[in-house]
Structures are given as C-alpha cells and as structure tokens.
Amino acid sequence: MNQAVSPLPDQEGKEDIVLSLDAFVRSVGVRKSAPLSVFLGAGASISSGLPSAELCIWEWKRSIFLTNNPGLEAQFSELTLPAIRRRIQQWLDSQGIYPPEGSPDEYGYYIRECFPIAEDRRAYFREKIRTARPHIGYQLVCQLAEAGLMRSVWSTNFDGLAARAAASYSLTPLEVGIDSQQRLTRPTSDGELLCISLHGDYRYDALKNTSEELQTQEAALRQALIEETRSTPLIVAGYSGRDDSVMEALYAAYAEAGSGTLYWCGFGDGDPPAPVADLIRHAREHGRNAYYVPTLGFDDLMTRLALHCLQGDRREAAQHAIAQIAPQDALHREPFDVPEYAAGTLIKSNAFEIDCPGEVLQFDLKTWPTERVWATLRETVGDRHLVAVPFRKVLALGTIEDIRDAFGDNIKGPIERTPVTPDDLKYEDGAVVSLMRQALVRSMAAKAGLETDGRKQLWRSAVLRSVQRSIGRYAVHEAAEIFLRRIGGVQHLVLMPSLKVFDQAGAEPPPEIANPIKLEILGYQHNGPFNKAVNSWRKELFGDDRQAAFTFPPDCGSGFTFRIRRSPAFGRIGLPTGGRPLTVPGTMQPLIKHSGVQLAEPALLFSNKGGTAAVRDTHPIRGILDNRPYDYPLTARGLSPSLRIGVVCPAAEAGTLQSYLQNIHRAFSPRRTEQDYLLDYPGFQAAYGLPIELPAPDSPGWMTCPEPAARNAAEGSLEVARLIDRSIEALQSSYAPDVVLIYFPDRWQSFRGYSTDSESFDVHNFVKAFCVQRGIATQFLNEDTLSDNQQCRVWWWLSLALYVKGMRTPWLLDNLADNAAFVGLGFSIDKSAQRGDHVVLGCSHIYSARGEGLQYRLSKVENPIIRRGNPFMSSDDARRVGDTIRQLFFDARMALPERVVLHKRTPFTKDEREGLRDGLSGVGSIDMLEIQIDHALRYLASTVKPDGTPGEDNYPVRRGTVMKLDDFSALLWVHGATSALNPRYKYFQGKRRIPAPLIIRRHAGNTPLQDMAGEILGLSKMNWNTFDLYTKLPATLQSSNEIARIGSLLQRFGAASYDYRLFI
Structure with missing residues (x-):
C-alpha cells in the first residue's frame, strides 16, 4: 500500500513532512470552503515564456564569459548541458573576482556585473515580459478564483502574469505593489483577485539600495503576508526561497498561532531543500501545519487542483481551457508525397499480393477460459484441420463439423459466417491476421509437402547442413517465415527465407544456440543468394501459374480460399542528383506499386585545425x-x-x-x-x-x-x-x-x-x-x-x-534549421511485477537540430496502459511529458522551438497524441513518428544496364532510400549500401545479409517525407558511442531506450536532468 506521507530524516530523527501530491490535492479538496492563497516564484512563469532565476543567472554568466572570449558562441549554445556550465564556472572561478557557484548573492551580483546600467537591467526584463503569455497554470488559478477557491496571488515576480490572466476572465484583478499598498486595506468582493507583488531582495536594484520609503512600503507588504497566512492556507509554487526578506517574513508568519496550513510545493521527487525543510519544521514547532509536496511543476499542480476541486460547468470550463492551450489542428497529419525524377532505379520486394477469405466463422462459448485464452483454444482444437482465435467471440476457419467436434456442448448459440473488413486485416499482430496466417501456413504445408509449426513457419524435411557444437550436433533445414502485411490498402504475403535448427532428439534448441548457427549460414546471404532463396520458395509454393490458390481445410471443396499473385511488388526510386534514365519493360510496369527517392548522405561538422571555422x-x-x-x-x-x-x-x-x-x-x-x-x-x-x-x-x-x-x-x-x-x-x-x-x-x-x-x-x-x-x-x-x-x-x-x-563534442550535424527539437521517447518496464503494479519509467531525450543530445529527463508514468507487453501513456501522463519537453527546450534556449519532432518505437495512441499536443502548447508544429526496424520486408537493389533496363545489383539497397508505402507510412533504409572513403565504390557496413529498412508511420505532422527522412538519416550518425558511419536507428531512439534501462535504477523523477554521455 502506498503511503501518502513519507519520512524525511533530520538530526533528531524522522519527521513526516513530505506529503504526496495526490494526498495534497485531496487535502485541498476536502477543505475547499476555505479560500486559498498562492505564493509564486519565477518557476511558475517558465511555461509562460519567462526564465527561472537560476536560468537568468546562467545566461548572465555565459554572456560575461562569451564577451570576454569571443568566437566561442557555437561551443556554448546549449546552456543546459552540465559540461557547458562547468566550463563557464571554471573560467569565472579562475578570474578570482566572482562569487562561488551557489552563493546567495549570485542573482544580484551577476545581473549588476552583466548590465551595470540600471536601465539596461530594466530593458532585459522588459522584452521578456512583453513576449510572455499566461500559460495554463495561471489560467486555472483564475478559474479557481472565479469559483471562490482562490483569494490572492503573492509573488516576487514582476511579470504581472496573474493579473494579465485574470483580465481574460470574469475577475477584477486588484494589483498591489509597493506603490499601491493601500489597496490591501479595503475588503475584496466576489469576482476580485488580489495580486500582490513583493520586491524581494533584488528586482532591478538590491532592496537595501532602495529608498527608505520603499523599504518601509515593502515591509508593510510583508506584514500583510504574515496576516494573510494566519488563517488562510498558503500554497508556495515555483519558488526557491532565494529571498532572505521573504523567508524572514514566512518565518515570522508561521511563528504565530493560526489555522492556515503551509503547502510548499517543490519540483521533482528529491528531498526538500534545507531552507524549506527548516521553515516547515519551524512552523510545526509553533503548532502550525506545514508540508513539503513534491510536484511536476506549477501547471500540472493547478491542473490537478482544478480537475479535483471544480464541479459541473466550472470543471468543464477548466477541461476546455486545458484542451485549448494547443491549436486543435496540431494533430493534423499531411499525407506523404514523393516527387518524380527521370533518373531512377528499381527495387524488388519479397511481398506478394494476396486475397484472403472474405469471411470467417464466428460463435460464442458458454464458458470462457479464465486465463491463457489463446493457448486453451489451441489445445481444444488439437490436431484437427481447424484454427480458432478469440476476438470478442471465437473466430474460426475450418468446417462446422470440426468446430462442433472440438467445442461440443460449450458452443453457445449458432455458428455463423461473418464478413472480414479491411480494418480487421490492418494490424499484423491482430487476431484476424493471426487466424488467416495459421490457416494459410497449414494449407501451404499440406499442398507442398512441407513441415510447419502451424503458425508462421514452413521448412523442408531434408537436412541442409549438419553442424557440430561442443554440446552436440544440430540439423539445419531450409525454412521460410510467412507474414501477412497490409501495404497501401492491399494485403500482401511477405516471404522471408530462414533456417530451422533441431538437436539430435528433434527438439528446437534455445535461441542462444540456434541463432549463432543461423547467422553463420545466413550472414553472407546477400542479394544474389537471397534472391535465389526467395525464388526457390516461390516456385515450390506458387508453381508456375500467375496466381496460386490455397484452400483451408486442404482438399475441402467448401473451404476458405487464399489467392496469391506469383510476382512480387517493385518500387521505383528516383535519383534527384541525376543518373542514367531508367527504362521499365512494359511487362514490369504493373508490378511497380510504390515510389521513392534516394537521399544524399548527411554531412557532419568539425573544426579546422586552427580552431577558427567549421568544416564538413x-x-x-x-x-x-x-x-x-x-x-x-x-x-x-x-x-x-x-x-x-x-x-x-x-x-x-x-x-x-x-x-x-x-x-x-x-x-x-x-x-x-x-x-x-x-x-x-x-x-x-x-x-x-x-x-x-x-x-x-x-x-x-x-x-x-x-x-x-x-x-x-x-x-x-x-x-x-x-x-x-x-x-x-x-x-x-x-x-x-x-x-x-x-x-x-x-x-x-x-x-x-x-x-x-x-x-x-x-x-x-x-x-x-x-x-x-x-x-x-x-x-x-x-x-x-x-x-x-x-x-x-x-x-x-x-x-x-x-x-x-570527457564531455567533449567530436562532431555535430550540418543542419541550419536551428529552430527544431528532436525527442526520443523510451520506456522501461518491470515485467516481473504483478499485473497492475508495473513500474514504468519514461525517458525524454531531447536533441537539437544539429543532433546534439541536450538533456535527458526521467519521468514516472503514473497510469501506464500495458498492451501486449508495451507501455502506453494516459492523456495526463502524455501532457506531463509534453510539459517536460517544453520546459527542457526553453531552459536550453530561453525560447520555445518552432517545431518538435517526437520519435517512438510504438504507435501514438489517441490519448498520447492529445496529451502531448496539450503539453507542447506554443509549439507551432508537432511531428509524431512511430519508427521500427521492419522484421519482414526486404528489397533487392538493381542497377541500370546500358540499354536502360534494370539489372541485378550485387550490393543492397542504398542507404538513404526512402519509399512511400501509403499516405502515412514509408520505408527508410538507414542501413544499406553507401560510399565511405571512395565515392566510386560502394560500402556496406557489417556486410551481413540483406539490410532491414525502418518503417516510419506518421501519427501527426506535415513535414515533407524527404525532409523528415533526411533528419532521421542524419540522427543515425549522432551516436557518439561508435565510430561506425551510422547506427541502425536514429540517436533519439538508440539513446532513449538505453538510458531508460539504466535510468530505471535512479528512482529520481521530475527535476533531475542528466547529460546522456554519462549513460553510454
């Protein structure tokens, strides 16, 4: 059972001062008759487009450093990287005149040092405030105020965001500052929101350097804060406790008797900062209730409070506000488009068009298995010419007589024929596709006299090779794996040559024994041998006719029939850089089902030997x-x-x-x-x-x-x-x-x-x-x-x-579009945990447009949805991930990216798409791409012969080939033939078999296919843990999944960000 309050040790033992986020929300909700006050620091305004105090300090430090070391701007552009900060700090420390890192007076010192002229300091903030817009947290504060749940907003910020947000609601903001403190004396009415702005230790000048009158006025405001907290609960959010004057006022406030509770909301799940923990203990020593609440940020905090505390129309209004922060067309997806080029080449697939049966048998059961449903159905069917799968009811292919014989009295109601729709065949791992594949494989085996596992494999009974290993001898058989794949709205059979290995007892050895044997034989099965193997299976299975038919059950006149075209599908690849025009024979024209384009190899950036300019x-x-x-x-x-x-x-x-x-x-x-x-x-x-x-x-x-x-x-x-x-x-x-x-x-x-x-x-x-x-x-x-x-x-x-x-940068991508961010989403799942208790961690790893890994942040997925062993996010979890990405990029650049590209290995569900869209509000364009290595589709490259017709190529499909399959999916060869040292010669990294393409599915976005594929191609060269020309996945996915695996041991979420070079 999860405890709401966790212990925090101190010198005298353990005190329960940490209140969980969900318990805090319930605490506020159960006492919502008492209006709240909120005290906001700079952290609350980050998502509205304003930097935190810490980020301001680092920007000033960098500015001082770069103006003293001109020419290094590109090397210090990513301010969130710890190595960048460390080098800046080392230089500052070496000067002997700057305060040590983390000292209390850094803020005041560095702004004065960076901008000695007071008007320059005002100008610095004036521009940032001008472009800031109240984000969802401020909007929800106003909605809570409209409902009478929030009475005042206190802040050392001078951005006026609370008052600006209130102006868009049925609220009258009463702004109170050092020059208008008399407004505090008048009682507030319904529909009014007090917005009190404190000076703090430093604004444009230090408080101690202001006039005596100003200091007196500030003291009066602090006294008003003390009075406010006596009976009103106070939520502190986005505030570090940096100002001594404010902390002194809070110490004084909670030294007095009162009923107002203090909820100090920090960011991340780390321990409370020492000054905050001391304040909470001080309050408790004086009989006050005070807690530290770990949160995921101001916006998430206000979202949780609003959705829990508001009811009826007001709750609907809050939900509408949350949904409206991102443009509704952000999830629009533009179909892929491929331009045509005169020069080109053909690539040949191992996919064959197939017509599957248009209907299946369906029936219900009186008693369903309580567990192992699929396995139980297989056991019930036994060795009959019958296949059955669960899909709401039982779907089957076979004869009604065999169904009655297998299921007997457990059949409920009639056995009916039901049509198969295109959507039923859409998912390769779906129930209907599984049913079809099992029936097809069995029918093929019976017709061709082959062995089969009855599910997806066929193999010849003759032994291809006998292999001796230290633990015994193994027999190797030629085999083929059968897949059913819907490509461009048409069903295809994909035929993948393989091997089957058995020990002397006729049993299959474990993968650690079988796989090396297979690799030893298949590793050098390049274009020619692979093509020969496919043709051999094609002849054996399909014969010489243009179309082959397979009936299930075999030799049953009233069975279900599959019809397969004997010729495979081809793709035409255009060459933008030119080449010999391709002449396609008329007989081949109908076989060209897809078109694509060949992309150039991305260039990398290095420094010249003088360290004065970039080279490519x-x-x-x-x-x-x-x-x-x-x-x-x-x-x-x-x-x-x-x-x-x-x-x-x-x-x-x-x-x-x-x-x-x-x-x-x-x-x-x-x-x-x-x-x-x-x-x-x-x-x-x-x-x-x-x-x-x-x-x-x-x-x-x-x-x-x-x-x-x-x-x-x-x-x-x-x-x-x-x-x-x-x-x-x-x-x-x-x-x-x-x-x-x-x-x-x-x-x-x-x-x-x-x-x-x-x-x-x-x-x-x-x-x-x-x-x-x-x-x-x-x-x-x-x-x-x-x-x-x-x-x-x-x-x-x-x-x-x-x-x-050593935190050095060997190369970057030559990419001039510096307004984009690339994000890899990875997950780690504890599969040993009981169902419903899985611990799922999400890794967001952000890359700049130049391919530089900026920061990695670990976040806990609170309500994971597990589907076929893969974790997916709820809408709220996805929104929090989007918020994190938004904040991480803003921390790096002090501006939001114009475009964010999200890479994930699994599909983006509707909840994930909507949640990420909401979390990434303010970003103009969002691309959501599902990227996987295709396990079945393979293509053979060709060359253009002197007469312009295609001929067989000894090398694989070229790296950089991208081919549209349908409106929203494409194949991209990240792994393939390319030029390495000599542009006249081809190079195939690893020299192993036929390279598998990536299959890319667009779930949101409008970036042209060529641009999107070029970015993935470039990111495949940004894994700094290898000198290979490329990796088989873009660095976004290569790193996020590896990091999530190690990150699952950290048990630190939220605020902790890391340089990913620590993980590799």
Whole structure:
C-alpha cells in the first residue's frame, strides 16, 4: 500500500513532512470552503515564456564569459548541458573576482556585473515580459478564483502574469505593489483577485539600495503576508526561497498561532531543500501545519487542483481551457508525397499480393477460459484441420463439423459466417491476421509437402547442413517465415527465407544456440543468394501459374480460399542528383506499386585545425583526422587543455592494463577487410589534438579494486558492483578525473549479473546508475578487448568513448534549421511485477537540430496502459511529458522551438497524441513518428544496364532510400549500401545479409517525407558511442531506450536532468 506521507530524516530523527501530491490535492479538496492563497516564484512563469532565476543567472554568466572570449558562441549554445556550465564556472572561478557557484548573492551580483546600467537591467526584463503569455497554470488559478477557491496571488515576480490572466476572465484583478499598498486595506468582493507583488531582495536594484520609503512600503507588504497566512492556507509554487526578506517574513508568519496550513510545493521527487525543510519544521514547532509536496511543476499542480476541486460547468470550463492551450489542428497529419525524377532505379520486394477469405466463422462459448485464452483454444482444437482465435467471440476457419467436434456442448448459440473488413486485416499482430496466417501456413504445408509449426513457419524435411557444437550436433533445414502485411490498402504475403535448427532428439534448441548457427549460414546471404532463396520458395509454393490458390481445410471443396499473385511488388526510386534514365519493360510496369527517392548522405561538422571555422565531411573518422573535433576551439583556447583519465582495476591485472593503455599513443593500421571504411589510427593526441593524462599503478589516479569474497553469482555480482562503486567514489574525491576507466577481468565473468524469475541485476547498469547521480563519466574495458585482433578498430572506438565521456563534442550535424527539437521517447518496464503494479519509467531525450543530445529527463508514468507487453501513456501522463519537453527546450534556449519532432518505437495512441499536443502548447508544429526496424520486408537493389533496363545489383539497397508505402507510412533504409572513403565504390557496413529498412508511420505532422527522412538519416550518425558511419536507428531512439534501462535504477523523477554521455 502506498503511503501518502513519507519520512524525511533530520538530526533528531524522522519527521513526516513530505506529503504526496495526490494526498495534497485531496487535502485541498476536502477543505475547499476555505479560500486559498498562492505564493509564486519565477518557476511558475517558465511555461509562460519567462526564465527561472537560476536560468537568468546562467545566461548572465555565459554572456560575461562569451564577451570576454569571443568566437566561442557555437561551443556554448546549449546552456543546459552540465559540461557547458562547468566550463563557464571554471573560467569565472579562475578570474578570482566572482562569487562561488551557489552563493546567495549570485542573482544580484551577476545581473549588476552583466548590465551595470540600471536601465539596461530594466530593458532585459522588459522584452521578456512583453513576449510572455499566461500559460495554463495561471489560467486555472483564475478559474479557481472565479469559483471562490482562490483569494490572492503573492509573488516576487514582476511579470504581472496573474493579473494579465485574470483580465481574460470574469475577475477584477486588484494589483498591489509597493506603490499601491493601500489597496490591501479595503475588503475584496466576489469576482476580485488580489495580486500582490513583493520586491524581494533584488528586482532591478538590491532592496537595501532602495529608498527608505520603499523599504518601509515593502515591509508593510510583508506584514500583510504574515496576516494573510494566519488563517488562510498558503500554497508556495515555483519558488526557491532565494529571498532572505521573504523567508524572514514566512518565518515570522508561521511563528504565530493560526489555522492556515503551509503547502510548499517543490519540483521533482528529491528531498526538500534545507531552507524549506527548516521553515516547515519551524512552523510545526509553533503548532502550525506545514508540508513539503513534491510536484511536476506549477501547471500540472493547478491542473490537478482544478480537475479535483471544480464541479459541473466550472470543471468543464477548466477541461476546455486545458484542451485549448494547443491549436486543435496540431494533430493534423499531411499525407506523404514523393516527387518524380527521370533518373531512377528499381527495387524488388519479397511481398506478394494476396486475397484472403472474405469471411470467417464466428460463435460464442458458454464458458470462457479464465486465463491463457489463446493457448486453451489451441489445445481444444488439437490436431484437427481447424484454427480458432478469440476476438470478442471465437473466430474460426475450418468446417462446422470440426468446430462442433472440438467445442461440443460449450458452443453457445449458432455458428455463423461473418464478413472480414479491411480494418480487421490492418494490424499484423491482430487476431484476424493471426487466424488467416495459421490457416494459410497449414494449407501451404499440406499442398507442398512441407513441415510447419502451424503458425508462421514452413521448412523442408531434408537436412541442409549438419553442424557440430561442443554440446552436440544440430540439423539445419531450409525454412521460410510467412507474414501477412497490409501495404497501401492491399494485403500482401511477405516471404522471408530462414533456417530451422533441431538437436539430435528433434527438439528446437534455445535461441542462444540456434541463432549463432543461423547467422553463420545466413550472414553472407546477400542479394544474389537471397534472391535465389526467395525464388526457390516461390516456385515450390506458387508453381508456375500467375496466381496460386490455397484452400483451408486442404482438399475441402467448401473451404476458405487464399489467392496469391506469383510476382512480387517493385518500387521505383528516383535519383534527384541525376543518373542514367531508367527504362521499365512494359511487362514490369504493373508490378511497380510504390515510389521513392534516394537521399544524399548527411554531412557532419568539425573544426579546422586552427580552431577558427567549421568544416564538413560525411565520414566521422576522416573528419577527425583531416581536421579536428568540433569543439577543438576549447582546446586551442586552453579552456579544456587535456583529458584526465582515472583507472579502477584489480591488483592482479594492474601491470597488464598499464602496458595496454600505453597503446593509446601508438599508431595502428586497419586489417585488409576493414580498409574500405577504417583509416589508420595515429595515436590519441595526433587524432584529437588533445593531450591525455594516463595514471600509473600506485599513483593518485589509479585505484585498486578489492577482490570479491563471494563465490555464487548473485552475491558476487552485488559485491563486485559495490566494490567498484566505492573505488570510483574514492578516486573521484582524491583525483577528480574526467573519465573513470573500469577494467573487468575474465575471471569475474560469473559476477557480471544474474537473473531470476523475481529479479535481475546487472553490474554495468548498477555502476552506471551510481555514477550518473554523481556526475561521473565511466568506461568499462573488458579483458577480451586486449586480445582483439582488430586493434585499430578498438583504439578508434575506445579513444572516441574517452573523448566523448570527457564531455567533449567530436562532431555535430550540418543542419541550419536551428529552430527544431528532436525527442526520443523510451520506456522501461518491470515485467516481473504483478499485473497492475508495473513500474514504468519514461525517458525524454531531447536533441537539437544539429543532433546534439541536450538533456535527458526521467519521468514516472503514473497510469501506464500495458498492451501486449508495451507501455502506453494516459492523456495526463502524455501532457506531463509534453510539459517536460517544453520546459527542457526553453531552459536550453530561453525560447520555445518552432517545431518538435517526437520519435517512438510504438504507435501514438489517441490519448498520447492529445496529451502531448496539450503539453507542447506554443509549439507551432508537432511531428509524431512511430519508427521500427521492419522484421519482414526486404528489397533487392538493381542497377541500370546500358540499354536502360534494370539489372541485378550485387550490393543492397542504398542507404538513404526512402519509399512511400501509403499516405502515412514509408520505408527508410538507414542501413544499406553507401560510399565511405571512395565515392566510386560502394560500402556496406557489417556486410551481413540483406539490410532491414525502418518503417516510419506518421501519427501527426506535415513535414515533407524527404525532409523528415533526411533528419532521421542524419540522427543515425549522432551516436557518439561508435565510430561506425551510422547506427541502425536514429540517436533519439538508440539513446532513449538505453538510458531508460539504466535510468530505471535512479528512482529520481521530475527535476533531475542528466547529460546522456554519462549513460553510454
């Protein structure tokens, strides 16, 4: 059972001062006859377009830094990154004249230092206030005031947002300030909202520097606050407690007897700040009720209060206001469009048009299984020529006689024929598609004399190859997997050649045995062999006729019939950069079902060797070698002059590791098989232009990790993780390296982690989570890496990891559209939890238009909806995620992006779309894209022969090929053939089989397909954890899912944001 109040320890023991958010809402709701007052700080106005006090301080610090270090503006554009802030602060500290970070007088000091002229300080705020608009939190304050639930708004803000919001409602705002405090003496009437503006310690000038009269007037306002809190509950939101004058007034207020409760609402689920906790304890010591409430921000807080406390028409009005904050057409989705080009090429699929039966049998059951419904139906059917699936009732293909024989007296009512609609066939994992596929596979197996699992696989009985492994011999059979896919409104059968593996007893081995055997055989099944395999299955299954027919049950005259076209679907790909015109034979024209376009390889940005200008290259290693990393100006200016490495290593391997690490300065050449992509590694400093500091054993930067005493996997894994954590902590406090290198010997292999039915533990993830919370970057190094025979590759990859984790930037995307934000949404789900008690964490990872990972924030999905094991968000959860994205980007740029692009691996539900739209209000354009690696569709590339007709290509479909499937879905080859070092030669990364395209489904947005695909292509080059030319997914999804897995161990939500380089 979740407790509403959680303990917070202090010096004298534990006190229950933290009140959960839901309990707070109920507390206010049960006493809504007593009007509330609210005290707002700058945090309440962030979503309205105004920076927080902390963000203002950092903007002033950056401005001071950049005007003293001109030419570094691009390197310091992302102010939310901790590494950027740290470098600015280090420079400020080195000057010896600025206050230390976090000191109470930073705000007043830095605004005066940045803008010594008072009128300049006023101008700074005047422009920000002019463009600000009251967001939903302020609007709901007014709705609560209209209902008589909110009587006054107090604030040190001088943005006037509460009064401006009230002017749009049936309210008269009574603005009270130091120059109009007499208004406090008159009683307020219904329909009036008091808006009291306090000066605080600093506005445009320090309070102590204002006139004696002004200070007296401010003191009168503070006294009025004391009187207000005596009997009126006070909600504090968005306020850090920065002003001593205000905090002194609150101390005085809650030292007096009274009935007014203090609810201090903080952001995030961390512990209350010490000054706030002290105030709450002070209030309690004087007999007052006071609580700290962790929240998700001012807007979310007011939304919860309004929806809980308002009723009837007023609640509907609040819901309408929430829905109206985002334009209603934000969820409009524009159909994809592909331009035509004279030059082009053809690509050939493994998809064949199919007509499925237009009806199925349907009946109900008297008694339904209480669990394992699908499995129970399969068991009931047995080995009959009958398939059945649950879908509201039971749907079946077979004969009525077999249905009666299988289900007997449990059949309720008649067995009827019911039509199959196109929507029934829309979902590949849907019940109707499953039913059709089972029937088709069985019919195919019976007609062709093949073996089948009765669900999706067919295989030949003859053994293709016998494979010997240490634990036995395995028989390998040629197989095909059958998929049913709706493409462009037409049903297709997708035929995927595969293998089936059996042990000597005829049983299927586990995947860890079968998959390597399959990869060994299929890994080099490129265009030619793959095409041969598809044609072989096509001939065996479909024969030579233009159309093949399969009836289920087999050999049943009144059965259900499938009809399959023998020729596969083709796509025509246009070449915008030109090429030989393509002549398509007339007989092939009807087979071209789709069209697409070939996109150029995205360029990356680096620095020239002087650190004075940006240069471009498509190849990350060549870009580094021929030039310098993007942030080389930091090295050239002495702002980050070296990279300091710390080491954690067991004593037994110290000498071996020390010797190996010296190779970082050596040159290595790639093996012959890698020379089509990899370049010579010249040594770390020669490559990156940056000295690297490596420690020696027994030096301060080298920490010996003790040996674990435990012997079993569970105890040993936990002990190893804790020993590594303690070693890192000691190293960080004594040496403060930029990156900690952790050596993991083979003899600890059994201590990497463990997994049981009830729990799992991974040393790597545990250590990463420990270090993330402390801002420590780590790199694991396994013993087998030392003996890898591809040391050129190893040192390129390891050197990049150390450079990046030292909070450096190797490259960015060459993208001039700096007004967009890209967001990857990832989830971590505890599948061992009981149904209904799943813990779901959401990861929002924001990337700039240049592909730079800005910030990662973890958020708890309060009401997850689990569908087929995948978590989805409720509308409220999605709105909170949208709010978080909005705030994170504003923190980074002090402005909202014109466009936000959301990437997710699962569909966007209606609730998710509407919630994200509402949370992202103020953003002009929103794209919501579902992106997955297609597990079934494969295409073969072709070349244009001298006569203009298509010919077979030995290389795969080119990377950057994007092809429209229907109005809202497309295929994109992020993985495919491209040019690496020599533009005249093709390069296929990994050289494994046929590359799988990404399938992209648009759920909202209007960005042209070519632009959208180009962005995904570019983001596939922004994983700084690899020197590969690209990854198979865009960095938004690659990072968000990996981070969510480690982030699930942090148990910190809301306010905590992290640099994602700490996770990789």
